[in-house]
Amino acid sequence: MTITVQKLQRSFAYNGIALPDPGCELSPEQVRDVYSATYPEITTASIEGPEQKGDRLIYTFRRAVGTKGSLSANAPRTSRIVVRRRDDGLSYVEPQSAVMTPVERLTIALGRWVRWLDRRWPVVLRKE
Secondary structure: OOOOOOEEEEEEEOOOEEEOOOOOOOOOOHHHHHOOOOOOOHHHEEEEEEEEEEOOEEEEEEEOOOOOOOOOOOOOOOOOEEEEEEEEEEEEEEEEOOOOOOOHHHHHHHHHHHHHHHHHOOOOOOOO
């Protein structure tokens, strides 16, 4: 019985895309830096693996979940910021609770509806 030594090829995957190994002397972190020029969102990705599949070692880049500063439309908001103007003309920022009264919701909805109407059927005033 003879033992054969076989070197496994490295491969990298990101977002379902197979990425070839740019150099076996590079660490997985350095490979991530190489591919960050093509895929900028990969710079903050975590590296998982290696996972052996056949004669390959596959490292997977997993990007961070979500996006920075983004809220989904259905996400409950706990606070909001309102910009107010004082009598002396200076503006200031005032944090408030995001719980809206029914009147505030109705006012916002009516404002959106009026803007939609204005875009759909602009009012034309004529001088006679």
